[in-house]
Amino acid sequence: MMQELQTDIYQIQAPLPGKSITLIGGTHGNERTGVEVVTRMKAMIESGELVIIQGSLTLIYGNPRAIELNERGSEPHADLNRAFVTDLLECDPTGTYEDARAREIAPFLQSSDVVIDLHATNKPSEPFLASKDSERHQQVYRWFPSKKVLSDPQYVLAGFPATVDDYTDVYGGVGVCYETGQASDLGRVEEVLQNVINCLKDQGLVEGHVEAPDATRDIFELTEAIILTDEGFTFAEGFGEGSWEAFAQGEVLGAHGDTAFVAEYDGVIVFPKMPEHRKVGKPVGYLAKRN
């Protein structure tokens, strides 16, 4: 049986030793596919339909309060996926819900060999992976269909390691974030569930052999954040509607107030923020470059 070790954190230990794998859904509460995949997997284990033969599997509902609200965080601009600073457990609590929740989750990330964090984008996007591009990471992420991998070796996303996958990596595990598509779209639940099960088979937690899909992937690297200033920011026509919009060097991507924001290299826009998620001093989107 799965044991609830902390609020909405469930674990099953197999009798045989093996890898420790953690699956997280709802790190952002409005990203429902991951929440649904965790629920389905928990039900499959409890019904005996899915048997963990070795190692341990931990299932985590990332941000229960945000899941309840069907919002990204427990309050506007709260973001659990920026709360995992490397020295989190050595720092004093900040008093926010997300900080407290990150402290509950952190020990499980520290002790996991593999962490799969399921996300979705607020704007339309094809599924993609956000992950380091090492061989160890490839072995995990190859089970998830995606033409693109977004890596962030310069920690452009937060300015320093702060995401679930960063934290896992820092503590020696393999952290992979899978963006399953648009947040409101639940059409990929069964497929993503199967992707996770295939990965569990490959890692030895579930019996059965699976052939790894043979996919070529384009690797992109985050290069910079577009930071919102007091002047405001507007995307140029055709930009800011979704991730992976391609631009060329010299193209006008938008404007800070009246000042044009011009691309200095060929690249793509990723994670453009919806107006209600924007905040002065914070990114309205990011640029990435093909490796």
Ligand SMILES: [Zn+2]
């Ligand atoms: Zn997310």
